[in-house]
Amino acid sequence: MIKAVYSKGKLVAKTGNEVMAEAMRQIEPDVVAAYPITPATEIVQIFSQFVADGIVKSKYVAVESEHSAMSATIAACAAGARAMTGTSSQGLCLMWEMLYIASGLRLPIVMAEVNRAISAPINIHGDQSDTMGARDSGWIQIYSENSQEAYDNMIQAVKIAEKAKLPTMVTTDGFIISHCMEVVELYPDQDVKEFVGEYKPERYLLDTKKPYTLGSVDLQDYYFEHRYQLAQAMRDAKNIILDVAKDFEHSFGRKYDLYEKYQLEDAEIVVVVIGSAAGTAKVVVDELRAKDVKAGILKIRVFRPFPVEQIVKDLAHVKAIAVMDRADSCSGAYAPLYSDIISSLYSAGIVTPKVENYVYGLGGREINIEHIMQIYDNLRKIASGLQKPSSQVEYVNVRKK
Amino acid sequence: MANLKELSKNQERLTGGHRLCAGCGAGIVARQAMIAAGNTPVVVTSATGCLEVSTTIFPYTSWETAFFHSAFENSAATCSGIETAYRSLKEQGKITEDIRFIAFGGDGGTYDIGLQSLSGAMERGHRMLYICYNNEAYMNTGIQRSGATPKGAHTTTAPAGKVHPGGKEQNKKDLTEIMIAHNIPYVAQSYVGNWNDFVTKVQKALAVDGPSFINILTPCRLGWNYKPEDTMILARLAVETCIWPSFEVENGVYKINVMPKEKKPITEFLKLQGRFKHLFKPENAHILESIQSDVDFKWERLQRRASES
Amino acid sequence: MKKEENRKLTVQELPVGDIVEAGTAVNFLTGSWRSQRLVWDKDKCIHCLTCWISCPDNSIKIAPDEKKTAVVTGIDYDHCKGCGICASECPVKIGAITMEQEKK
Numbered sequence: 001m002i003k004a005v006y007s008k009g010k011l012v013a014k015t016g017n018e019v020m021a022e023a024m025r026q027i028e029p030d031v032v033a034a035y036p037i038t039p040a041t042e043i044v045q046i047f048s049q050f051v052a053d054g055i056v057k058s059k060y061v062a063v064e065s066e067h068s069a070m071s072a073t074i075a076a077c078a079a080g081a082r083a084m085t086g087t088s089s090q091g092l093c094l095m096w097e098m099l100y101i102a103s104g105l106r107l108p109i110v111m112a113e114v115n116r117a118i119s120a121p122i123n124i125h126g127d128q129s130d131t132m133g134a135r136d137s138g139w140i141q142i143y144s145e146n147s148q149e150a151y152d153n154m155i156q157a158v159k160i161a162e163k164a165k166l167p168t169m170v171t172t173d174g175f176i177i178s179h180c181m182e183v184v185e186l187y188p189d190q191d192v193k194e195f196v197g198e199y200k201p202e203r204y205l206l207d208t209k210k211p212y213t214l215g216s217v218d219l220q221d222y223y224f225e226h227r228y229q230l231a232q233a234m235r236d237a238k239n240i241i242l243d244v245a246k247d248f249e250h251s252f253g254r255k256y257d258l259y260e261k262y263q264l265e266d267a268e269i270v271v272v273v274i275g276s277a278a279g280t281a282k283v284v285v286d287e288l289r290a291k292d293v294k295a296g297i298l299k300i301r302v303f304r305p306f307p308v309e310q311i312v313k314d315l316a317h318v319k320a321i322a323v324m325d326r327a328d329s330c331s332g333a334y335a336p337l338y339s340d341i342i343s344s345l346y347s348a349g350i351v352t353p354k355v356e357n358y359v360y361g362l363g364g365r366e367i368n369i370e371h372i373m374q375i376y377d378n379l380r381k382i383a384s385g386l387q388k389p390s391s392q393v394e395y396v397n398v399r400k401k
Numbered sequence: 402m403a404n405l406k407e408l409s410k411n412q413e414r415l416t417g418g419h420r421l422c423a424g425c426g427a428g429i430v431a432r433q434a435m436i437a438a439g440n441t442p443v444v445v446t447s448a449t450g451c452l453e454v455s456t457t458i459f460p461y462t463s464w465e466t467a468f469f470h471s472a473f474e475n476s477a478a479t480c481s482g483i484e485t486a487y488r489s490l491k492e493q494g495k496i497t498e499d500i501r502f503i504a505f506g507g508d509g510g511t512y513d514i515g516l517q518s519l520s521g522a523m524e525r526g527h528r529m530l531y532i533c534y535n536n537e538a539y540m541n542t543g544i545q546r547s548g549a550t551p552k553g554a555h556t557t558t559a560p561a562g563k564v565h566p567g568g569k570e571q572n573k574k575d576l577t578e579i580m581i582a583h584n585i586p587y588v589a590q591s592y593v594g595n596w597n598d599f600v601t602k603v604q605k606a607l608a609v610d611g612p613s614f615i616n617i618l619t620p621c622r623l624g625w626n627y628k629p630e631d632t633m634i635l636a637r638l639a640v641e642t643c644i645w646p647s648f649e650v651e652n653g654v655y656k657i658n659v660m661p662k663e664k665k666p667i668t669e670f671l672k673l674q675g676r677f678k679h680l681f682k683p684e685n686a687h688i689l690e691s692i693q694s695d696v697d698f699k700w701e702r703l704q705r706r707a708s709e710s
Numbered sequence: 711m712k713k714e715e716n717r718k719l720t721v722q723e724l725p726v727g728d729i730v731e732a733g734t735a736v737n738f739l740t741g742s743w744r745s746q747r748l749v750w751d752k753d754k755c756i757h758c759l760t761c762w763i764s765c766p767d768n769s770i771k772i773a774p775d776e777k778k779t780a781v782v783t784g785i786d787y788d789h790c791k792g793c794g795i796c797a798s799e800c801p802v803k804i805g806a807i808t809m810e811q812e813k814k
Contacts, residue, residue: 030489033482059489061481064521068478071518074471075446075482081489083482101471106727165726203729205467206487206496208442211732213462215470218728222459225721226728232721405759409772409780417768417789418735423743424793428766436763456735459728460719463735596763630794630809633764 002148002183005253009185016147016177019184020086020112020170021046023154025056026192029110030081030199033061033072038124039174040088040114047086066091070098077107078214080204082158084109088174089116092130096137099167103138103230105214108161108168108199111139112154115275115326116174117363125364126174128275131303132327132336138230140168140237141304145260145278147172147182149301152254155187158196159244164237166230173276173326175364187252195251234305241302258307260299263289264314267296269379272315272341273324274300277360277367281324284372295376306340312348315341319383321355322375324396328359334393335359354382354389360396371396403437403600411436412465414443419463420455424629426593426619426636427452427507430534433596434503435466437603442466442500444487446480448510449473451541451621452534474514477522477531480504484527501607502529508549509539511616512576516548523583523612530606530613533576536621544624548574551644552695553688554676556624561679567688568679572695580614581650587613589649589658592640593620594633598647598658605651618645626675638670643700648707655710657703664700667693736789740767744792747812750785754806757781761796761807770796 004011014022020043024032032051034044044060051060061076063069069085076083087095092113102109117123118130131141142157144150153170161168172178203212218226238258245256260278263285264270271281278299288295298314300307315321323342325335333339338357345353358375361367375396381387414435421428431452435443444467447453453470456463471479480502490496504522506515511533519531538556539545546559546569555561555568580588586609591599599617606613620627620635627635639645640659644667647659668689671677680689759780762770769790772780797807 030493031482031485033485057489057493059485061485061525063478063481064517064524068475068481068518068521071471071475071478072482072485075469075479076486076489078469079444079483079486079490080495081486083486097472098475104728105471205444205469205483206490206500208467208498208500211465211467213457213464213468213470213730213732214728215468216457216459216462216728216730217454218459221718222724225719225724228721229724229726233726405763406779409759409762413768415768416733416736417786418738418740419767420738420740421766423766423791424795425766429764429795432766432768433763457730458738460730461735461738462730462732465733467732596760600763630798632793632795633799 002185004185006185006187008188008191011183011185013181014147014184015179015181016150016172017042017114017179018046019147019151020154020172022186023151024084024112025050026189027155027158027196028056028193029058029084031059031061031073031076031083032085033063033069033076034085034087035063035066035069035091037066037088037091039116039178040086040091040112043086043112066094067098070095070102073109074098074102074105074107077109078105078205080201080206082199084111086112088114089118089130092134093118096134099134099137099139102167104226106165106230106233108165110154110157110161111167111169113169113171114174114178115171123363124174126176127326127362127364129327129362131169131171135304135336138166138234139304140164140166140302142168142170142302143274143300144170144172144177145276145299147177147184150177151184151186152248152256155192155195156244156248156256159247160237160241162199163240163244164233166233166237176276191251195248237305238307256301258302258310260301261314262297262299264296264298266294268294268319269376269383270296270298270315270318271322271324271372271375272298272300272337274303274337275326277324277326280367280369281372284369284376288376293380300337306344308344311341311344312350315345315353316350318353320379320389321353322358322379323355324358324360326361328362356389357393358396359393365397367396403597403604408436408600411439414465415456416463416465418461420458421451422623424622424632425451426536426621426632427534429593429632430532430617430619431505433599434532434603437600438501438503438607442498444469444483444500444502446470446476446483446504448476448506448515450507450510452505452507454541473510475518476504476506476510476515477519480529480531481522481525481527484529504529504531506531506533507540508533508535508537509547512548512574520583523580523585523614526611528611530603530615533616534619535616536619536624537573538624540621540624549576553680553692555679566679566685577616584653585612585614586652587649589615590645591615591647592618592636592645594636595647595659602649624676627673631673635670635673638665638673641665642667642670642696644670644696646700646703648703655707657707667696739788740791741788744790744812746792746794746809748785748790748792748794748797749808749810750782751806754804755782756804758801760799760801764795764799766793766795767791
């Protein structure tokens with residue numbers, strides 16, 4: 001249950017989509033270009049009403065596809081506007097080409113993304129296959145456990161994107177967060193506006209005094225350097241995200257990090273998880289802790305850039321880890337989060353924790369307390385040497401013989 | 402009616418030093434469009450293609466004005482995003498001057514992969530001019546068939562062969578009519594080789610408070626396979642044979658801008674180009690006949706539309 | 711071009727995000743592409759500017775004369791690719807531009 005932490009805050013009951021639209025209203029970008037898609041439609045639908053009612057000064061472009069949504073957002077941002085969009089699933093897929101261009105051109109776009117399964121078969125429910133697929137697109141990715149985080153992340157994303165010169169997507173789990181009514185603490189408009197400040201790009205296309213070309217052809221002699229710049233910007237973004245989190249805590253009282261540590265300090269068995277399932281896992285950990293089981297959670301908030309150096313310090317002491325992925329990579333190997341956790345540990349020379357990979361919740365498949373309890377039970381056996389860790393991906397709650 | 406002495410006072414906004422082929426029509430289109438725009442600040446977007454690639458190889462650009470490229474199929478969506486940013490910032494008082502917006506695309510980026518983006522931008526009513534420099538195939542990737550490739554043309558993906566002796570067997574799609582069907586204030590067809598026709602149309606289009614579209618026939622010496630100095634001559638022959646009439650539709654009213662003194666047979670246009678060489682074999686005479694009868698039909702229809710307007 | 715100008719920029723020196731300052735292509739010389747060289751006959755030229763408006767490479771130099779009317783002043787051989795469009799567009803009766811074999 002969310003409690004008020006900010007003296008001027010106001011507790012309201014809102015869905016994830018509603019709070020994302022609220023954040024956009026308060027940020028009041030110059031341009032929003034978007035296309036409807038379940039379950040993200042509401043965000044831009046609510047926002048268009050703000051535009052229609054003159055509540056925001058923003059211009060809304062009701063484009064004819066997500067490809068054009070991202071193209072127009074990129075262009076508006078390059079032109080000098082603070083520009084935002086929102087999408088999900090197939091919409092993100094259609095944007096694919098443009099995602100890489102947004103980051104390659106170093107444009108600080110902010111996107112509200114609602115995680116949804118990818119076709120085929122078509123499915124409108126929540127899993128993280130869409131944004132996980134975009135993990136190498138050069139976008140900062142911030143995942144939210146609940147509506148409060150979604151709201152706070154959106155506000156921080158504007159500052160992060162503009163400081164890092166990197167596009168940033170803030171995600172919520174489809175339906176689980178996007179459509180569930182929760183209590184959220186909203187901050188006053190003026191305070192949010194002060195926090196995000198005015199967008200002042202160094203170079204922008206509408207600056208007729210200093211015309212330039214953006215989006216030129218790089219041949220063998222320059223492409224690599226530009227891509228290096230992008231990769232480095234992503235590495236540098238970790239400190240920017242932490243700085244913005246500090247500012248945010250100072251302004252509104254809520255504390256954020258690259259990831260959240262829940263009972264992690266002395267934990268022997270740990271679940272690493274992203275998004276709304278962390279909330280369920282916390283209930284399980286509380287139960288286990290009541291029985292003196294040293295269980296903990298590492299909840300990834302920022303998946304891109306991946307907090308390699310930080311994570312290894314917090315996982316080095318752990319005996320057994322379950323990495324829970326709400327996306328499969330269909331790679332014949334492991335799912336995305338697992339791969340990054342393993343490479344982080346191994347590259348730091350930490351090989352003591354036994355690490356398993358669980359894929360769960362595809363297409364909105366339920367993940368409940370019992371499922372996560374079972375995972376911790378497995379971890380307990382592995383930690384005490386009673387069971388060997390599985391060397392392959394384990395699938396949670398899928399029917400098979 | 403434009404005047405060269407007056408036009409010469411306008412800014413040059415496409416420099417030399419680009420890597421377009423010698424005699425490339427696209428270079429002429431881009432340069433004349435920018436001269437026509439006068440001294441008003443212009444932001445240009447372009448689809449991926451010859452024009453974009455050749456004019457912006459890092460760290461060089463031929464554009465003396467703001468130029469933006471992001472992908473192949475989205476020149477119109479891109480331009481619409483910039484135009485929206487402009488309206489937003491202008492309303493907020495962050496920008497005070499008047500700026501105009503021109504999107505370029507080749508026929509591949511306009512007729513085919515970019516058609517949806519173009520249609521959307523035109524329907525939404527952004528104040529922008531879209532110029533399709535139409536060289537009737539994917540020239541940048543090496544002369545592949547597009548929706549703009551005319552019947553009978555040899556391209557590398559619809560080549561003339563033993564079983565398909567005629568090259569492309571289908572008619573090109575009539576994009577200009579598709580744009581007219583969007584009911585936008587200004588649509589025109591023009592051609593390289595008549596600077597006055599094109600410059601006048603660009604100026605008209607830019608003066609319109611809304612979306613406008615110009616489809617300009619732009620010979621490609623490599624893809625059409627002719628002598629580089631003939632670029633202008635060929636485009637003029639396209640108009641004189643009525644294969645590519647010069648006309649405009651202003652607020653729904655058709656007007657033929659260049660009426661050929663005498664309608665030449667299409668072979669006058671086709672015979673100068675390597676891409677139609679195979680059509681002159683005796684066994685392909687029927688293809689030439691069908692092209693001629695199609696041109697005759699469409700020319701009659703256009704004249705009717707112009708006289709009814 | 712001087713050696714320093716040819717030096718490729720490093721990651722730290724490059725502008726962020728693929729930015730190129732307007733009009734820098736004038737520093738890229740395409741004149742070496744020519745196989746045909748245009749010869750402009752100043753005396754025959756009537757300064758109609760047809761060659762100027764027709765050039766894809768912005769290689770016909772013009773400038774205002776004493777009456778502030780634009781006249782052709784020369785050819786930009788640094789960029790002219792020798793396509794010959796100017797020669798073919800020059801009014802037949804005038805013939806102020808001819809093409810000849812480029813000397814290497």
